[in-house]
Amino acid sequence: MTLTPDQSAEISAARERTAATLRPTVPALEAMLFNAIPVLDHGFVRVIDYMGDDAAVVQAARVSYGRGTRKISEDEGLIRYLMRHWHSTPFEMCEIKYHVKLPIFVARQWIRHRTANVNEYSARYSILDKEFYIPAPEHLAAQSSDNRQGRGAVLEGEDAARVLSLLRQDAEQTYAHYEEMLDENGAGLARELARMNLTLNTYTQWYWKTDLHNLFHFLRLRADAHAQYEIRVYAEAMLETVKAWVPLCYAAFTDYRLGAVTFSAKMLDILRRMLAGEAVEQHDSGLSKREWAEMMAALGR
């Protein structure tokens, strides 16, 4: 379960209060505001606040006195131009704040993105809830044999059952001991110490705020097929919120970043030879086998 009834009630109450504002407002994102988008077995992402919209990017790029927008087609052209030519500052003029519930091992990857503001629930100050991530059977994968940081086939039968049983049992047991150590009628261990007995699949939560440029950077890396599944699902949920929020920026991002490929100087040279009709092979390409495979994959060959 993602939310308790109390939490759901608090969120519903928050969605009752409307105010009038002169600020840029995006109805499609307002419709999602505060609501939790479920991710994994107990996690969620929810948008808490936002600043700016597609027009705010245009306004900043033009340093204008008003909204900066002219015709929608001109705005779209400008946004696409900015994205294509790596102009980052206009996208920094939009800001978004999320509340995220996520397993600690995912939080440890996420926090590597430093250009963001974070307030995490403190296990030094408070007691963590009894919630931990257990992968769904279809996501319980073996180590990849050819990629040291990837997954191979899905586990099945005995192997899968044994892994799930170990994960569940160890999380249950370490949490029970966490509670026992904290018990004021027993040891009453300091919270800042007791927490060390929890496993890395325990859920934590935080407020996380960043600007659109840095959010795109995060999403490009974390919505990528090579990202670990458990963080990718958060990125995918966030992509939906970005699509609702800044549709023109989102479309440019999809074209120029998510679906784009960078060819090195050597690859460009090969591409030119291929377009000139030459049948280039890996052995005379100057690329390593791995690079060659990556290039051919990008070209759909």
Add this chain to the structure above:
Amino acid sequence: MTLTPDQSAEISAARERTAATLRPTVPALEAMLFNAIPVLDHGFVRVIDYMGDDAAVVQAARVSYGRGTRKISEDEGLIRYLMRHWHSTPFEMCEIKYHVKLPIFVARQWIRHRTANVNEYSARYSILDKEFYIPAPEHLAAQSSDNRQGRGAVLEGEDAARVLSLLRQDAEQTYAHYEEMLDENGAGLARELARMNLTLNTYTQWYWKTDLHNLFHFLRLRADAHAQYEIRVYAEAMLETVKAWVPLCYAAFTDYRLGAVTFSAKMLDILRRMLAGEAVEQHDSGLSKREWAEMMAALGR
């Protein structure tokens, strides 16, 4: 003049458009939104957008599902606690965006604050307006004789007249030559080159966005009595916007930062001796004359 009639009209038009939002909204800041607060002879600061309010700081500190607020007195106590103990992250959860028009030499000091987002009007792409800062007579000060980065007495008579005349005349002349060099019927010099002929008191403008924690850091340094007058007036105008926006945070900032003094370990030792009734003098204080003077000034002696 700070704004052209066209710019004023654009701003008035923007203030006509109200939308409904679920986001935290601050009526006192909405009342100021978009309007230009005049600064110096042609400059201004205006709030373009904001995210969050006092309650958002509380909400982030508690990582809560709702607004996080309980009683206003509890919120105030928490905010004061956070400020006193240098907790920076909850204040980072509020964000504000300004449009600022300012002389280039002020912009060069301002940009030293790196944790902010900036879009400046491009003199590589566009032509700068003919507007430059000329100090008012009461701000035309001589070099301080005892502080290498301070001002002394106000200039008067011939000296003042001569300086004002030089500043005005050189700015007029360099701008006229800037226009002449740009003229397509003449040299048609590239804009990115022609701009180098402008003087540092020429006005530029930018969108500048930062979070409340970093804004407080900026204001502490730039609203300080030792800051150059020409940037301090911008900081003072911004303080008014912060007071309207987050009154509880503003009050805590005033008490714990703006009006506060840090005593070194050595100074603390002296303080204890003084409170114990000892008549400490500079020569037996262990402080340099300069430090002693700073300490006595802080104690109002």
Add this chain to the structure above:
Amino acid sequence: MTLTPDQSAEISAARERTAATLRPTVPALEAMLFNAIPVLDHGFVRVIDYMGDDAAVVQAARVSYGRGTRKISEDEGLIRYLMRHWHSTPFEMCEIKYHVKLPIFVARQWIRHRTANVNEYSARYSILDKEFYIPAPEHLAAQSSDNRQGRGAVLEGEDAARVLSLLRQDAEQTYAHYEEMLDENGAGLARELARMNLTLNTYTQWYWKTDLHNLFHFLRLRADAHAQYEIRVYAEAMLETVKAWVPLCYAAFTDYRLGAVTFSAKMLDILRRMLAGEAVEQHDSGLSKREWAEMMAALGR
């Protein structure tokens, strides 16, 4: 044990290789270079590289062509002035790189300091060693009764024994299951998944690099008496390296930051009344009980 014989041998070998350089060099820090300073039961801090020295701070503050130094007393005075007046950029001109081995729950606090560069050992790619932090008996403390994020009395007898036994047993068991799940002759679970079964006291390690200004900020917060013991011991070990590296900056930091106290505007007012001979009490001070207690503690009363 902190290092394996192989690791010790690698470090000894590295300390054999001397090169000639024109760069500022600090013999006292060279003497510590690469060597592991033991921290907690299996952790360490070791300096891997550094850039700059006390004179580099002076050189940058003066933007000089040579070393910038004049007399040592002038350098000391300038460094003290810069520290006292919160000039941060000259201190940013020195950089240091550490290799740190630390429990994951400590790493999670540490990483909150964002202005640093980090490369962590990847449990997605590699298998973590079987090493976890078990507190020494004298650091096994109960929850503080009056401070929600502090420790109270040290646990004794049965309580202590039970807690140590639980911590040890759970870490052993979860690690054994981690190994079992990874076993290629068994499930061969992906490393990126298996790691979630580890407890938060498992050791990780990273390269961590920052500049002297941000290091001082880290040390001020983490060498503070209110910091959790398990991170404070790392900060204390690092303080020794800073003292060897930049003794003048270190002395200024000790006086103006570590041993300093900031008094709010309200507190300053009380201080003036006290120095004028008035017997101020909490109830007529305008401070809360908590603030009053903090102020009296700072004054050693």
Add this chain to the structure above:
Amino acid sequence: MTLTPDQSAEISAARERTAATLRPTVPALEAMLFNAIPVLDHGFVRVIDYMGDDAAVVQAARVSYGRGTRKISEDEGLIRYLMRHWHSTPFEMCEIKYHVKLPIFVARQWIRHRTANVNEYSARYSILDKEFYIPAPEHLAAQSSDNRQGRGAVLEGEDAARVLSLLRQDAEQTYAHYEEMLDENGAGLARELARMNLTLNTYTQWYWKTDLHNLFHFLRLRADAHAQYEIRVYAEAMLETVKAWVPLCYAAFTDYRLGAVTFSAKMLDILRRMLAGEAVEQHDSGLSKREWAEMMAALGR
């Protein structure tokens, strides 16, 4: 002239002092250390200090106890892999510090790169030298007719002469008035005010320090053909220092960044059609004319 005899002497003296160090040392960069590389008419770039080398990138990526290097070919492969897959943190483990003398209008572009440390010569505190940038005749270009932020043909004859004469005369005059206003026997205007009369081609100088990842980002944008000539020449001089310092990283950067091209999702689709033998034209490509031209240019068509 770039350096005064005194400055040259100071630099020569600094190059006399050799020390022994255990740190990674790069002889090819030591050979350049402190020496000024002339840029533009009075500017320069000189390397003041550095931390790390190619092996330090490898060491950090492997989080190793020793140098981390195995065979040179393995190191090269790893560095190329890291660069190709946008791993930024290992490159952040190397740091470099420059002393740069540059015209103020160039400094204003440069400072937009925020992830760096800067100490600039203070015109609030000191008096700037009489040195300003005057373009060489071959760099005096007209505004481009088709690119609002580009240059067109080089000016010639009367036009060129007039522009050079205006630039020179205005810089001379405003500097003479700057000196007059500062004169203590005259107005003795405060330095922080007098500086506003200087033109934007006046030279300033600063210490600028950054890590290798952020330096590469700077160089990719500023060594690009679309960058303004006056900043590009600084980037080109710095490229030479990077080549001497970290030759393997430099080679990877050249291949995967400087000489690389990113194709959007739409462009990739067109590429696939072209490789399949289809004769795609702009009008049936789905690209705008501008994008189509950019794509064809990248493919050398």
